[in-house]
Amino acid sequence: MTDTAISAAPRRVSDNAALVAKRYRSERRFKLYGIAAIAVTAVFLVLLFADILVKGLPAFFEHRMMLPVSVSQEAIDPQNSKDPKIIRTGDFDGPIRESFRAMFPDVTSRGDRKKLLGLLSSGAADDFRAMVVNNPSLIGTDAKVPVLLSDDADQYLKGRQTGVAKIAGQGTITASADGEKFKLVTDKTPVLTAGDIVRLNGGAFRVVSADNGAYLAEQVTAPKSLDPANAGAWDIVRFTVTEHNRRIDDQEALWLEQLKEKGVAENGIAWRFFSSGDSREPELAGIRGALTGSILTLLVTLFLCLPIGVAAAIYLEEFAPKNRLTQLIEVNINNLAAVPSIVFGLLGLAMFLNFFGLPRSAPLVGGLVLALLVLPTIIIASRAALRAVPPSIKEAALGVGASHQQAIFHHVLPLAMPGIMTGTIIGMAHALGETAPLLMIGMVAFIVDIPGGFTDAATALPIQIYLWSDLPEIAFQSKTAGAIIVLLVFLFVMNAAAILLRKRFERRW
Numbered sequence: 001m002t003d004t005a006i007s008a009a010p011r012r013v014s015d016n017a018a019l020v021a022k023r024y025r026s027e028r029r030f031k032l033y034g035i036a037a038i039a040v041t042a043v044f045l046v047l048l049f050a051d052i053l054v055k056g057l058p059a060f061f062e063h064r065m066m067l068p069v070s071v072s073q074e075a076i077d078p079q080n081s082k083d084p085k086i087i088r089t090g091d092f093d094g095p096i097r098e099s100f101r102a103m104f105p106d107v108t109s110r111g112d113r114k115k116l117l118g119l120l121s122s123g124a125a126d127d128f129r130a131m132v133v134n135n136p137s138l139i140g141t142d143a144k145v146p147v148l149l150s151d152d153a154d155q156y157l158k159g160r161q162t163g164v165a166k167i168a169g170q171g172t173i174t175a176s177a178d179g180e181k182f183k184l185v186t187d188k189t190p191v192l193t194a195g196d197i198v199r200l201n202g203g204a205f206r207v208v209s210a211d212n213g214a215y216l217a218e219q220v221t222a223p224k225s226l227d228p229a230n231a232g233a234w235d236i237v238r239f240t241v242t243e244h245n246r247r248i249d250d251q252e253a254l255w256l257e258q259l260k261e262k263g264v265a266e267n268g269i270a271w272r273f274f275s276s277g278d279s280r281e282p283e284l285a286g287i288r289g290a291l292t293g294s295i296l297t298l299l300v301t302l303f304l305c306l307p308i309g310v311a312a313a314i315y316l317e318e319f320a321p322k323n324r325l326t327q328l329i330e331v332n333i334n335n336l337a338a339v340p341s342i343v344f345g346l347l348g349l350a351m352f353l354n355f356f357g358l359p360r361s362a363p364l365v366g367g368l369v370l371a372l373l374v375l376p377t378i379i380i381a382s383r384a385a386l387r388a389v390p391p392s393i394k395e396a397a398l399g400v401g402a403s404h405q406q407a408i409f410h411h412v413l414p415l416a417m418p419g420i421m422t423g424t425i426i427g428m429a430h431a432l433g434e435t436a437p438l439l440m441i442g443m444v445a446f447i448v449d450i451p452g453g454f455t456d457a458a459t460a461l462p463i464q465i466y467l468w469s470d471l472p473e474i475a476f477q478s479k480t481a482g483a484i485i486v487l488l489v490f491l492f493v494m495n496a497a498a499i500l501l502r503k504r505f506e507r508r509w
Contacts, residue, residue: 052481052488059482062270062283063154065259069099069128069145071138082136092125092132096147103264104255106202106222112251119252121148123284149265151282151475152247156256157265160474161248162241164257167191169234175200175217175226181208184215197237197250201225204237204254220250247474273482277448278464282475285468287483289450293363293443293458294432296451300367301374301431306424308371309378313420316379317386318408337376344373345440353441360442364454369437374427381423385416418505425498429491435462461487 073080076090097117101107107116128145132138155161171188175198182205184198192198192215196207203223209216237257243250259265276286320326348369352358358365389412397407438444443459444467451458459467461483468480 052484055478056481056483056485058158058160059273059478060270061158061267062272063149063157063265063267064127065100065147065149065264066144066266067096067099067103067147067264068142069095070142071095071132071140073140076132077136077139080139084133084136087133087136087139088129090129090132092128096120096125096128096145100147103262104258106224115252116255119150119153119255121150121283122281123279124148126284148283151473153252153256154283155474156246156248156253157260157267160478161246162239162253164253165238165240167236167238169198169236173198173200173234175203175205175223177226178216180218182217182219184217186215192236193238195239195242197239197254198234199237199254200234204250206250221254273479277450278446278459278467279448282471282473282479285476285479287461287464287486289447290459290461290464290483291486292451293366293447294460294462296363296454296458297366297370297438297460298428298432300364300454301370302424302428304367304371305375305378305427309375309424310382310420312375313379313382313386314408314413317383318404318412333376333379337380340436341373341434342436342440344369345437347372348437349440359455359457361445361447361457361459362455363451363458365441366438366443366458366460367454369441370431370434373434373437374431377427377430378420378424381427382416382420385419385423386412388419389415418501422498422502425494425501429494429498432490432494433462433487435460435466438463439466461490 072095075094076092077083077087079086081087097120100120101113101116104116107113124147127148131143131145149157152161169186170191171186173184173186175182175184177183184192184200184205184207186192192207192210194207194209197220198205198207198215198217201223202221204220205217206220207215207217237254239250239253248256256265272284273286274291275288276284277289279285316326316330320329348365352365352368353360358368393411393415394407397411398404402410438460443463445457445459446467447457447459449457465480465483465487468476468483
């Protein structure tokens with residue numbers, strides 16, 4: 001061996017070590033890139049779900065008043081018939097309004113009384129009516145009635161319109177008329193700023209300007225008296241959002257603060273969100289109609305696409321001859337799985353509505369359209385499940401005398417069923433979240449009634465989310481996010497069921 005060869009050997013060893021170290025560094029970088037990608041994705045998912053939860057959780061709660069109401073027989077059941085049909089047509093709004101106005105005896109002008117009653121929902125008497133219909137013995141007695149507040153009042157009490165700070169007044173303060181405004185004078189260090197509300201002797205004044213302990217203010221609600229001798233404790237109410245930037249003005253906000261201080265307003269679970277249909281009033285709107293429409297639509301989809309899809313998969317995988325025609329069918333099935341969903345909506349509009357004349361906005365038509373959408377996915381998943389069964393299962397069945405059909409239906413299909421069910425559940429979860437095809441067949445209509453059958457007019461949960469997201473009221477933003485939460489729960493449950501089925505019946509060959 002020459003000296004050149006001897007000197008070259010250590011160099012090759014060092015070069016190889018450098019290459020190995022470089023390769024390890026590259027692998028570590030690639031691993032870090034993967035971890036960073038997963039971390040960024042996780043951060044975005046957490047932010048998305050946190051935003052949905054923060055906006056949607058208030059939709060599951062509502063503010064009501066427990067109002068003492070006189071259940072007047074003259075207004076509800078003048079003939080004392082005790083007939084639920086007659087009781088249901090009685091005047092339940094009148095007693096509620098009288099009782100509510102009695103809580104604010106200082107509100108006397110017609111405009112203020114109208115504004116005061118505007119804090120109540122248009123469906124405030126619904127719970128009262130249901131209570132008396134279910135228990136007619138309440139007629140002629142006094143009862144505690146849950147009265148629903150309007151959406152604006154509800155949003156205010158949830159703190160979604162403005163923050164509120166209450167500061168106890170120090171020392172004494174006097175109010176005196178100064179033209180159309182009032183002058184407030186306090187004997188303590190000035191603590192008021194423009195926009196503060198001073199509650200004094202049953203009235204409220206909004207500070208307009210301040211000058212060396214004397215404040216110029218405008219009246220929000222009338223006080224009982226301006227006599228300094230009658231002035232008692234006073235306090236300051238400070239809103240973080242000005243009156244012009246919220247839907248509740250200062251006068252309405254002070255009324256709601258009085259309800260809170262009296263302990264009349266309470267926050268409870270909004271069961272009507274799950275038990276009511278759609279409504280123009282946010283506080284009355286619910287998802288029951290949309291949820292029922294989605295369930296009916298998915299039932300039609302399931303009963304159509306599952307048997308047809310599995311039968312098509314069995315035929316193509318086990319019985320169909322391998323020629324150009326079957327290859328063309330397989331290529332088209334794979335292509336249909338990637339077609340935009342709105343194309344299936346256009347197909348449903350042309351075929352089922354215009355040609356066959358099926359009822360518009362019906363779960364039957366929605367199920368037919370979604371079945372066309374999901375069918376390629378189920379066929380592909382079913383073929384993959386059949387292909388995953390070892391050929392030895394079928395060969396052993398044939399070897400003991402079973403026919404080809406018996407081998408497939410008695411041995412191969414039962415073993416492939418977990419994979420088929422997994423693909424079907426994932427396909428149904430895909431159908432549950434689809435919106436575009438249902439828009440094309442008219443399920444975007446405003447429908448209040450709960451559908452009772454497959455041919456009744458209905459909408460679906462994704463469509464309901466789409467409709468609510470386009471409305472300007474703040475409360476509908478919470479309703480939209482709440483409906484998204486319900487939809488995500490259903491999707492998670494369906495995907496979890498698919499995973500559990502796969503784990504429960506998975507076999508290792």
